[in-house]
Amino acid sequence: MNETTAPAPPERMTQHWTFAMLHAAQAIGDSLETALGRVGLSMAKQSALTQLAQAGEPLTLSELAARLSCVRSNITQLVDRLEADGLVKRIDDASDRRSVRAALTALGRKKQVAGAEEVARVQAEITRRLSAAERRALEIALGSLT
Amino acid sequence: MNETTAPAPPERMTQHWTFAMLHAAQAIGDSLETALGRVGLSMAKQSALTQLAQAGEPLTLSELAARLSCVRSNITQLVDRLEADGLVKRIDDASDRRSVRAALTALGRKKQVAGAEEVARVQAEITRRLSAAERRALEIALGSLT
DNA sequence: ACTGTATTATACATACATGAACGAGACCAC
């Protein structure tokens, strides 16, 4: 019928700040993804490599899943791809035969460093778009959203 | 500001604000996804339904892709799923036989409204976590990131 | 009219994420 002209409630919520947030995060993610692509990595791969590098020792897949805040089945596949790339190697855990540990290869270590450099470059470039005051306000607001 | 090529003192860049941003966006996205799940929708589906509702008329899949800022092949599949859910219907374009238009069904319109309510609820709840000053600062900073 | 080029939607391969179900192993009562 004439629903089109009905006194519908306000349609004004079309640009809530949460959407701007999702959009900005998407843009940052895209930039990181592009930069990492130049060294043959993705954000998921770089995150995993970085966790392994920071741990300083092979981690069980469950531990890796916990540090990356994702489910274990995801890690199974991610480590599959990292292993196919030769960046990581699965090793059996001696003390618990259920466990499998992901160990960085030499190439994996090298790629992680290259990836970290790309990430830092993008972060610096993006940060340059904010004034110091804006950046501080942003950090504070983001802290409140935890 | 010797971030660029410091001789690797402590590894302190582990929490750049960009990561806090991605993390916060992830949290917001998860909340929206969960809320929308209560009415049987996902963010992707809700976004598509909302674009169709706002357009007020059936849109070609390319037009929908443009409005959702994603590639056309993605829309093909998304509309497949929406069609399977009975929320949308493909109709042939009379004036250009290459084109296919996505039209909301009655159920689709209803679900879109329900989804929008869920979204608004989540947005209100999240916004409550910020002070007015924080929210304003956040909006300004996000504007600078465009 | 014919011919190249652009555009449409789609199919396919791939990447990344989730959740459910499963076999294998560890572990805790009893």
Place this chain on the structure above:
DNA sequence: GTGGTCTCGTTCATGTATGTATAATACAGT
């Protein structure tokens, strides 16, 4: 020990995203 239960990694189904290739159609210039 044996039985129940928890944890480990994997597999599978599904959703969402990308990019590439392709068939059909539209359209421009000749």
